[in-house]
Amino acid sequence: MDPSRQDSAVNASPEHAHSKPAPDLLQPELYINRELAALEFNFRVLAQARDPDVPLLERLRFLCITNTNLDEFFEVRVAALRHHYAFGDAIPGPDRMAAREVLDQIRERALELTAEQYVVWHEELLPALEAEGIRFVSRRDWSDKQQRWLKGYFQNEILPVLSPLGLDPAHPFPRILNKSLNLAVTLEGRDAFGREGHMALVRAPRSLPRIIRLPDEVAGGPHDFVFLSGLLHHFADDMFPGFEVKGSYQFRVTRNSELIVDEDEVENLASALSEELAGRGYAMPVRLEIASDCPKPITDLLTANFGLGEHDVYRCDGPVNLNRVIAIYDMIERPDLKFAPFTPRLAPALAQHTSLFEAVAHRDILLHQPYDAFQTVVELLRQAAQDPQVLAIKQTLYRVGIESPLIDLLVQAARNGKDVTVVVELRARFDEAANIELATRLQEAGVQVVYGVVGHKTHAKMLLIVRREEGRLRRYAHLSTGNYHTGTSRVYTDLSLITAHPEIGEDMHNIFQQLSGLGQMARLKRLLQSPFSLHQGLLERIDREIAHAHAGKPARIIARMNAINEPSVVEALYKASCAGVEIDLIVRGACTLRPGLPGISETIRVRSIVGRFLEHSRVYWFGNGGEPELYCSSADWMERNLRHRIEVAFPILDPELAQRVYDEALVNYLQDNTQAWLLNSDGRYTRTEPGDAPPHSAQKALLAPLL
Template sequence: MTDAQVATPATIDLHSPELYFNRELSHLQFNIRVLEQALDERHPLLDRLFFLCIFSKNLDEFYEVRVANLVQQLTYGREQAGADGMHPRQVLNEIHQMCSETVARQYSILNDVLLPALESENICFLRRADWSKDQRTWVKQYFSDYLQPLISPIGLDPSHPFPRLVNKSLNFIVALEGKDAFGRETGLAIIPAPRSLARIIRLPDNLCDGGDNFIFLSSVIHEYADELFPGMKVKGCYQFRVTRNADLEIDHEEAADLASALEDELHSRNFGEEMRLEVADNCPEELTEFLLKQFTLDRSDLFQVNGPVNLSRLMEVIGQIDRPDLQYAPFTPGLPKNLSFKKSIFEGIRDRDTLLLHPFESFTPVVDLLREAAKDPNVRAIKQTLYRTGAKSEIVNALVDAARNGKEITVVIELRARFDEEENLYLANRLQEAGAVVVYGVVGYKTHSKMMLIVRKEGDKYKRYVHLGTGNYHAGNARAYTDYSFMTCDDSIGEDVHKLFQQLTGMGEALRIKKLIHAPFTLHKKLIELVDRERAHAEAGKPALIRMKANGLTEPKLIRALYKASMAGVKVELIIRGMCCLRPGIEGISDNIEVCSIIGRFLEHTRVYYFHNNGKDEIYAGSADLMERNLLRRVETAFPVDNSKLRERMKAELEVYMRDNTQAWVLQPDGQYLRQTPQEGDDVISGQSWLIEKLATSR
């Protein structure tokens, strides 16, 4: 191609692996951005500790699911390179390298930054050497009363082989000298820490000199390990933890009863194939090698850590510290006037379509809508999807009440919501016992859609009231995740949602939908059509702009459509929180595309798709990320925002995220993320802070 030639989709191979990032490595980059928040002094101190813990929790799941998937590909000869062309072995090697460096950095942040900062606030995690005489007396009593009765040390010999240890459980390998009561010289033993006890113990206030003092359960076991082996000498005691494959595999063709098959699989989750070994860094080399051999792991799977092997448990202490000065100030979520001053939620929805952005606006109207429907004698039926709701769900309580009050209740509950399967089985049984009809979605397609439909008798007709959302029906998540809720009694949308429930609970052909777009039928195709329409506007010399906000962007066909749009001159602004396989900033291909990730006080979770459409703005919001699984292998729903005021509002909310210069990380062509900081003379802009100021008041 000469300098005079212009790059076009016809002259460039948009399938080239060089145009794509690896999804697993991109996912890991997101986790690293979360860890970096622990160093950001603009966050309150306890929130910085929270980010450090979240990194640990995220990394656990990354190994349990993503790394496990790569290992299984290699084990069973099912290697699948993605659009980036990387072989799973190469991906694993890079993961090990990145994780090794990042975990070392995490413990350095804990030991060198956070713990000293906490200690300066009189919040101390006491080492054994620092226990006072009175504290030592109390700990001794704690060990005798609560710990020793539950511990079952396991000596290793031919009749006591190495035990099968539960996924992510805290354990200790103990080097012993001498003979036990039977004359055996085992040399080694394992101490599984009781799972029922907290990993971090708060000392009584009268032993804390006015501060908050904590000790680790591991410290107590270390201190009194010799009492577990009377007559023998403990030469060393070292904590370790193994992470296993925790992704459930269910053969849908063989499973006659999905609930029963899932119950069987849940137990095996605790004992899946080993993926990672964490061990104290002072553990002798021979014991470390012994553990690696027992778990059939390589050195690359080993993490030798300077501190507790499970830092996510530090999250337990945040709720035990009454220091509001070290946490974000609370705020009161806003309420729109049509919902806050009406006697009936139904009246408020009839007044106008309502859009709520949680947590800046309250999730209470969603719960209140269902509560009111459960008691209203004019309500005849309620249909709802549930993906993640929480064990003590107010939503489920309202559905149970509605069923007991004689309403026709139909709930599509997704049993396979990862790591919430057991909870969802319990909720399904509870709903069925109350008289609700419960179905488990569609075989082979997770039901990820967020829909509620209420049928109410008004006069001599039925009227449908609808809630659609980008997030789950989980009150706790609604306080921590950003998500849209849309409430309407629009006849066309009500009819669409009714048809979607018919598809989910029945077995007929796909029904014609008027306003909504839904996966796996129309969503993927429609999004590409909307991108292509924007490209056509640019090719015709008209202004063209695409803004998309999602948790992930990995689907190759959509990425190629965005590349083509960029090449035609469309400005593409993408707010992608986590993994992004699109490579921005490539001259002639993606130099019109900007990708940013917002990491802040709340977890960004909204999914919004905006298209300028030659001045006739078109916006959809929904449950689907821009990933293969969401667009092609899940049941998802996206709804149009037809109200002009609501569209203008959503445009402004997307724009402030794109202007964020405090919590935004911009993706570079080489795959690194560059944190944005205000330059001299710039206004300081935080999208989340702006939304609190704008929305967290009654209007």
């Protein structure tokens, strides 16, 4: 079927639809567990590390991404499940799986993923890297010259920083920092005080590089590296003079990284979060990674200390901190082993108009990142900061980066006399410290900084500029599916709109009033907003497609997002499928909907695109009986986004721009037969193959003109 067609195949007639008994769409077997669906994404990323068509150092990067993703999965999702299991306060999702059952299945799948990671590392990447002159030289292969150099390096650069700790009643088990590299060392002998050695710990300070490059004079090839862990193992005797080292074993503990702050009780959210951040690195342990050859007595000692069980232990056939290998990506100048560089397009309006305000007043501007340059957004804010006719600037910041040029421009705007208000989301996970720092910097420059709404993260991406023109005020707006982050703008796909549409500007004004003041829920004219109108607006539009199907009209839904797990939306999509609505979902990550179930979801197809860029755009398209409606949004169809966050969905009103989004971000992706994975009803994915058709990669098709 041609994915660009707006009409469905054969829609169920009203008579046919009402002749069947309505299926029970709340059966738990119709829903995939959300945590297991999230974990499954990493197998698709790991497949990129195995793909010979991907440049070698990029394959290495994908392997490291699976490792960091798995870390975060345990820090957040597994930590929450363990808490719920311990305290019995979990509310089962629509799949009705108990926390213990979910944890057991996570362990089974995570063990498979971990084992596969090390197979990829040892059997595929290491040989391929060595063939390109890039070697990780193991201890057994060090030459005499390398041994001498490494011993000197250890003595001069590493040993002075270490503080090995022998365990005894006067030296209890130390606090172990989250995800830090450590060695458990078994000893035999006595020290200067007559104390008998049994067990010691060595913590590798984070100031030490995890990968050491051998200098040319001792290297056996153009790029020779050794792991810090290898040096700690090999020269363990130097850390414990007088003792015989019987064995040394790497380990790493992963801890709960969620910050718990009672926002109803604290007076200053920034101060409360700062206090919580100080203890994050030593929160409750959730996973122990340990060398595969570590003896059971040492494993038992470690698990007992961390309050973990055998089911929390993951044995690693290689470096326990495999993600640290990413360091060599920037250490090696081999463009032939990386993705080809490209230059994003500048918006034509920048060349055609001196002023972006003049350009946007004439016509909306659509940006499709990373193919279109984020520089257009930076330039918009730069002109606003310097334009004497601009009176006020309002912006939301979720993830931005402390060195962002946008922060400099907001500071400059405030110093130029503009009224600048910035909503900084302090609770953006793992960016809390950076956001507290940038909020402080903005406040010191005279910017009015607010932290959003208690109990609701501000995830919407909005920039509103108020300008005086010919005696009246006019609003210019930028709305996006992605963050105001110059770094991720080159590696994430996102869509954004710059517009002077008065009703969109008025809606944004009302939302900013809510965020910075104590405004009531406004009746928005063009935007859909969580937690108020977005969820209901989606259900109404799905119901509208159902009504079209029942009336025998074309009925179609195409939606693209990062994840979908909101139960009522999934149920509505099942109802739509039962009515004959054709539904295509492009879901990068976790999807709890089961497609292709007879009598339930036969007309639903779900695909995931994994490639060079991280898919981050959210687009909702509704056929609407031949009068399509298209929204872009900051919100996935997840419970947290639709019910517990401040989110915005914005329409693309210019027909030509809407068609561009439809063609580039939807149809193009439905035609992908090389980087697309199709979700099966059992929750597993199958990678598409071109077969006899010409190969088509959605990302490569958009990138080709820029290379």
